[in-house]
Ligand SMILES: Nc1ncnc2c1ncn2[C@@H]1O[C@H](COP(=O)(O)OP(=O)(O)OP(=O)(O)O)[C@@H](O)[C@H]1O
C-alpha cells in the first residue's frame with residue numbers, strides 16, 4: 065500500500081473523550097470512528113488488524129479440531145424464552161420488534177441458537193465429540209460503554225460450543241480450549257493468564273478467564289508471580305490426547321491466579337510473600353464447562369452406546385476479538401504511539417522516502433516495495449511529499465514494528481536504514497540486506513491480511 069492512496073485519517077490532537085491510551089491511539093491512528101456510544105466503524109487500519117486477529121483465532125480453533133460456522137446477529141426471542149434467559153438476561157439485551165410484532169433480539173451470545181441447531185440434527189453419540197464455533201458481532205447494551213473497543217456495546221467475539229457424551233469428554237474439551245487459547249494469545253504477542261473465575265449468568269461449575277495484565281484493566285487480580293514465567297511456546301500438542309491437554313491445564317492453572325470474584329485470602333497467603341501480586345487485568349477470553357444446563361432445558365439429547373437417551377454435556381468458550389486490539393495496545397506502546405507485535409501488525413514494515421521526487425530515492429523505494437511485496441509481505445510506503453519528521457511521527461504512531469528509511473545521502477553509500485520501532489535502534493545496510501532481514505523476521509509468522 066502507498067500512503068498517498070490509502071485512507072489513514074490520523075488526528076493531530078488528542079481526543080478528549082479517550083481516557084486510556086489504547087482508545088487514544090486507536091482514534092489518533094485513524095483505526096476507528098465512533099458512531100454511537102460503544103458502536104464503532106472500523107476504518108481501514110483498524111479493520112486490517114481486526115481481520116488479522118480473526119484469522120489467528122480461526123487458525124488456532126481449526127488446529128484444535130473445532131468447526132467454523134456462522135450464526136446471525138439477530139435472533140428470534142423464542143429460543144431464549146425456552147431456555148429461560150429471555151427474562152433473566154436483563155437490560156443488557158437489546159430487544160427489537162419486527163414488523164409482524166415478533167420479539168427479536170440482537171444476540172449477546174449464542175448458547176440457545178447453537179443448542180437448537182444441535183438438537184435439530186444430531187441424535188447419536190457417534191457424532192460426538194463436536195465443537196462448533198463462529199466469530200460474529202455481538203450486542204450488549206452495557207451500562208457504561210467506555211475505553212473504546214474495550215467495552216463496546218457492539219463487539220466482535222469468537223464463541224465456541226462443545227457437545228460431548230460424558231462429563232469427562234466435556235472437561236477434555238475445556239482443557240483443549242485452554243491450550244488453544246494459550247497458543248492464540250501468544251501468537252498475538254500477548255501474555256494472557258488463565259485465572260479461576262466466577263461463572264456469572266451463563267451458569268456452570270468450571271470457568272477460567274484469560275487476563276492480560278494492565279493498569280487500565282477493569283478486573284482486580286491476585287496471583288503468584290511465578291505464573292508470569294509460564295510460556296506455551298512452540299511445543300507440539302496432540303489435541304485429541306486427554307493426558308496432554310490435562311497436563312497443560314495443570315501446568316497453567318495450579319499456581320494461584322484468581323480474579324476478585326473468586327479470590328481467597330487464606331489460600332493466597334500460602335503463596336510466598338515475595339511472589340504475591342495484586343494487580344489489574346483485561347479479560348480477553350473465558351472458558352466454561354456448564355454440563356447439561358442448556359441441553360436439559362432445551363432437549364439436546366443423544367442416544368448413547370447403551371441405547372439410553374441422555375442430555376449432552378456442554379461448554380462455551382469466548383474470545384473478545386475486538387477487545388484484543390485495545391488489550392494489545394495497552395500492553396505494547398510508548399509515548400509516541402502503538403508498537404504492534406509482529407504477529408498482528410497491519411503492515412509488516414514501513415518505507416519512508418526522505419526526499420520524495422528525488423529520482424534515485426523514488427526508484428530505490430519502488431524497488432524495495434516490489435521486492436517485499438514479491439516475498440508475500442505487506443509494506444506501507446510513505447510516498448507523500450511531506451517533511452521527514454511528519455513521516456516518522458506517523459509511522460511511530462501507527463506502530464509498524466520495522467521501518468526502512470531511504471534518502472539520497474544513504475543511497476550514495478549504497479545503504480538504507482532499518483529501524484526497530486520497539487528499541488528505536490537503527491542500522492545502515494544495503495537494501496537487499498534489509499529485505500532479507502525483514503523476510504527473516506516474518507518467516508513463519510505472516511498471517512494474510514487484507
Ligand atoms: N462489552 C464488551 N466489549 C468488548 N468485548 C467484550 C465485551 N463483553 C465481553 N467481551 C469479550 O468477550 C469475551 C467473552 O464474553 P463473556 O461473556 O465472557 O464476557 P463478560 O465476562 O461478560 O465480559 P465482562 O466481564 O468484561 O463484561 C470476554 O472475555 C471479553 O473479552
Ligand SMILES: [Mg+2]
Nearest residue numbers: 273347349350
Ligand atoms: Mg467473561
